[in-house]
Amino acid sequence: xxxxxxxxxxxxxxxxxxxxxxxxxxxxxxxxxxxxxxxxxxxxxxxxxxxxxxxxxxxxxxxxxxxxxxxxxxxxxxxxxxxxxxxxxxxxxxxxxxxxxxxxxxxxxxxxxxxxxxxxxxxxxxxxxxxxxxxxxxxxxxxxxxxxxxxxxxxxxxxxxxxxxxxxxxxxxxxxxxxxxxxxxxxxxxxxxxxxxxxxxxxxxxxxxxxxxxxxxxxxxxxxxxxxxxxxxxxxxxxxxxxxxxxxxxxxxxxxxxxxxxxxxxxxxxxxxxxxxxxxxxxxxxxxxxxxxxxxxxxxxxxxxxxxxxxxxxxxxxxxxxxxxxxxxxxxxxxxxxxxxxxxxxxxxxxxxxxxxxxxxxxxxxxxxxxxxxxxxxxxxxxxxxxxxxxxxxxxxxxxxxxxxxxxxxxxxxxxxxxxxxxxxxxxxxxxxxxxxxxxxxxxxxxxxxxxxxxxxxxxxxxxxxxxxxxxxxxxxxxxxxxxxxxxxxxxxxxxxxxxxxxxxxxxxxxxx
Numbered sequence: 001x002x003x004x005x006x007x008x009x010x011x012x013x014x015x016x017x018x019x020x021x022x023x024x025x026x027x028x029x030x031x032x033x034x035x036x037x038x039x040x041x042x043x044x045x046x047x048x049x050x051x052x053x054x055x056x057x058x059x060x061x062x063x064x065x066x067x068x069x070x071x072x073x074x075x076x077x078x079x080x081x082x083x084x085x086x087x088x089x090x091x092x093x094x095x096x097x098x099x100x101x102x103x104x105x106x107x108x109x110x111x112x113x114x115x116x117x118x119x120x121x122x123x124x125x126x127x128x129x130x131x132x133x134x135x136x137x138x139x140x141x142x143x144x145x146x147x148x149x150x151x152x153x154x155x156x157x158x159x160x161x162x163x164x165x166x167x168x169x170x171x172x173x174x175x176x177x178x179x180x181x182x183x184x185x186x187x188x189x190x191x192x193x194x195x196x197x198x199x200x201x202x203x204x205x206x207x208x209x210x211x212x213x214x215x216x217x218x219x220x221x222x223x224x225x226x227x228x229x230x231x232x233x234x235x236x237x238x239x240x241x242x243x244x245x246x247x248x249x250x251x252x253x254x255x256x257x258x259x260x261x262x263x264x265x266x267x268x269x270x271x272x273x274x275x276x277x278x279x280x281x282x283x284x285x286x287x288x289x290x291x292x293x294x295x296x297x298x299x300x301x302x303x304x305x306x307x308x309x310x311x312x313x314x315x316x317x318x319x320x321x322x323x324x325x326x327x328x329x330x331x332x333x334x335x336x337x338x339x340x341x342x343x344x345x346x347x348x349x350x351x352x353x354x355x356x357x358x359x360x361x362x363x364x365x366x367x368x369x370x371x372x373x374x375x376x377x378x379x380x381x382x383x384x385x386x387x388x389x390x391x392x393x394x395x396x397x398x399x400x401x402x403x404x405x406x407x408x409x410x411x412x413x414x415x416x417x418x419x420x421x422x423x424x425x426x427x428x429x430x431x432x433x434x435x436x437x438x439x440x441x442x443x444x445x446x447x448x449x450x451x452x453x454x455x456x457x458x459x460x461x462x463x464x465x466x467x468x469x470x471x472x473x474x475x476x477x478x479x480x481x482x483x484x485x486x487x488x489x490x491x492x493x494x495x496x497x498x499x500x501x502x503x504x505x506x507x508x509x510x511x512x513x
Contacts, residue, residue, distance in 0.1 A: 002259045005249060006041040006225040008201060009242060011274060012057065013044040013074055015233035021278040025057045031230075031277060032061045034270050035069070039262045040242075042070040042225075044098065048088035049081040055088045062092030070136065072096040077126035086133035097130040100140030100168065103147040103155055120155050124162040131163035138166035138201065145171030145181060149188075157192045166199040166225065167192075171214055174207030174237065182217030189222045201225035204240050206232060211240040216248055219258050230274040231282050231289065243267045243288040247315060268321040288320055331365040338376075347380060357383065364462065367484040375462050378482040382492065385480065389499045390415050391441055396491050398429040408432035410491070412440050430490045437491065441498050445469040448476070452486060465493040469501060477501045 012028050015021060023031070028045070035043050045061040046054035062071045071092040075081035077099055089095035101112060101122060108114050114122065123139065130137040139159035144152055156167050169188065171181055185202065189195055202223045204214035215226045232241035246262045253259050271289035275282050284292045338361055339354065349357055360379045365371050386392055392413045400406035409423040410433065420440045426432030434447065449468035454461040464482040467490075471477065477500040481492025 002253050002257050003224060005219055005223075005258045005260050006199065006201075007039075007242060007246065007260050007262055008042040008044065008072070008203075008225050008227040009035050009040040009229065010044040010203075010227055010239065011035070011229040011233055011242075012061070013046050014227075014235065014239055015229035015231075015274075015278075016046075017235045018233045018238065018278070018280060021233055021280055023277060025053060025060055027277045028057045029060055029064055031274060032064055034266070034273050035230075036065055037263070038266045038270050039260075040069060041261070042072050042096065044072040044074060044227075046088075047074040049075060049078075049084040055084065058085070058088035059091050062089055062095065065092065065094070067093045070094040070096050072098050072138065075099045075126075075130075077101040077122045079129060082126060082129050082133070086130075089134065094136070095134045096136040096138055096166075097134050098138040098140060098168070099126045099130050100138075100142060100159075101126075102142040103152055104143035104145075105148065106146065107143050116151050116154075120158050123155055124158050127159050127162040127164045136165050137163060138168055138199075139164040140168040140170060140203070142170055143172040144169045145173065145176040145184070149184065153188055153191050156188065157194065160192070160194040160198055164198060166201050167195065168201040168203055168225075168227065169218070169223075170203035170205075170227075172203070172205060174205035174211060174214070176214060178210055178213040178217040181214045182221040185218045185221040185223055199225050201227060203227035205234065206237040206239065209237070211238070212244040212248065215240045215245050216252075216256065219249065220256050230270050231280070231286070233274065233278065233280065241287070243271060243320070247288050247320065250319075251315070264319055265321045288315070289322070331362065333365070333371075342376060342380075347376075364484070378462050378464060381480070382482055385492070385496050385499075389495065390502050391495055391499055393488070393491055393495055394419065396433060396488060398432060398487055400429045400432075406432045408436050410436040410440070412437070412495075429487055433487060433491050434494055437494055437498070441495075441502075443498055443502060444472050445477075445498065445501060447494075450490075452489065463489045465489040467493045467497050469494075469497045471501050471504075475501075475504065477504070 012031060016023055032043055043061060043065060045058040048055040048058050058073045065071050071089065071094065073085035073089050075085045075097060082097060082099055085097050101119060102108060108119055127137055127139055141152060141155060159167060169185060200223045202215055202218040204211045219226065226240065226245050228240040228242040228245055230242050232238040246260050246264060249256060249258050249260055250264060268289050271282060282290055284290050335358060338358055357379065360383060364375055364379060394413050395411040398408045405425050406429045407423065407425045408429065411419055411421045413419060422436045422439045424432055424435040424439060426435050447467060448470050452463055452465045454463055462482050462484055463486045464480060467479045469477050477497045479493045479497025479500065481489045481496055483489045
């Protein structure tokens with residue numbers, strides 16, 4: 001059986017220190033409930049002495065969590081902080097006070113202005129005071145990643161002797177290299193008396209983009225608790241991302257001799273909840289929970305995933321609550337991805353016909369960043385509209401603007417493939433286009449309606465134009481056209497309506513004409 005690694009979530013404390021991520025008590029309670037459902041072992045609910053809001057949050061989260069999770073309050077190694085935390089934690093069935101101080105030369109000299117002896121004395125006093133209120137006390141050695149190892153071992157040993165049940169070794173500034181940090185943890189385990197009887201925790205930051213690697217090296221070296229946040233929220237570049245640590249342990253549990261009790265199927269939901277409440281978006285390429293984490297746009301990758309998901313996905317999206325793999329259609333997508341998506345939409349084509357569809361798809365994809373299902377339907381519909389058309393659009397060009405006179409030049413192909421090129425001016429670009437079409441096609445009608453809408457989202461969306469024309473005998477014909485260019489869409493829509501009108505006239509008995 002592998003070692004249980006406790007997951008200590010500090011989204012509500014360190015995560016809230018991200019600029020712009022401040023949360024009120026109600027919002028914290030919503031996230032705390034999700035953390036409990038997720039299965040985190042410890043919820044660091046806040047810093048009670050820092051504000052009335054944090055005090056209330058810790059108090060209420062203590063009630064909410066019950067015996068489902070340890071509820072932790074942060075303090076400095078200051079009597080008033082510890083007493084305030086103890087008061088806030090009175091509602092918690094499993095309370096923990098998290099107290100400590102800086103231990104690196106920089107923190108001791110510049111911030112705290114303490115000697116090493118004075119720092120050890122303050123640490124011991126803080127732990128003993130906290131133990132007088134609760135049975136579970138965590139001691140943090142802030143900036144342990146840059147501390148002198150002899151002093152770090154000394155102060156940790158003193159904290160354990162004073163009653164600490166958890167010792168937290170933070171790389172507060174994300175300074176260490178992963179293997180160096182792992183070795184630091186291993187050396188502490190070998191030289192600190194009593195460390196084998198307490199939980200050895202690590203708290204790493206992402207200043208060099210290595211927070212997860214630091215945490216995993218520490219686990220490999222013997223750490224039994226990892227402190228992290230949802231989406232990697234936190235000071236500066238953030239903390240270790242809970243979802244990354246949990247899934248890495250799940251994927252490499254045997255090698256790390258580790259497992260967690262996290263319900264990984266709730267990871268995506270938790271990520272989205274925290275993002276929506278804090279207003280801090282998750283970058284699309286974020287590991288595990290990013291929008292693109294299981295999205296494939298390269299044709300080679302799409303072909304591989306469609307044949308066997310494991311070719312390009314080491315994690316089943318369903319295992320993290322992300323639904324299924326996403327085949328994202330773009331200019332890089334291949335035949336296999338397009339045919340697969342078309343089949344999902346209910347379309348099937350012979351090979352020759354599919355090649356024409358694929359060419360039309362590429363024309364759209366070259367103009368758009370992403371091609372959506374609605375775009376594909378529009379491509380198929382546009383093809384159907386032109387397959388049997390009496391008149392087809394070969395080219396259209398307009399010039400307009402202030403103080404120019406809108407002018408259009410159009411090339412149309414008749415049913416025999418002969419080109420007809422004309423030009424005209426109008427009150428606007430669409431009016432000019434329609435006057436040219438009337439010149440070439442030569443069918444009388446009244447345009448009774450013109451409307452345009454975006455088929456999909458974004459500034460590069462396809463635009464679909466719908467027109468209604470009335471023939472001389474009062475019949476109404478609807479035409480539609482779609483393209484990235486509204487002028488092209490307008491031209492296609494008008495041609496589609498006129499083609500329907502002409503087709504109806506051809507079908508009409510001679511005596512009724």
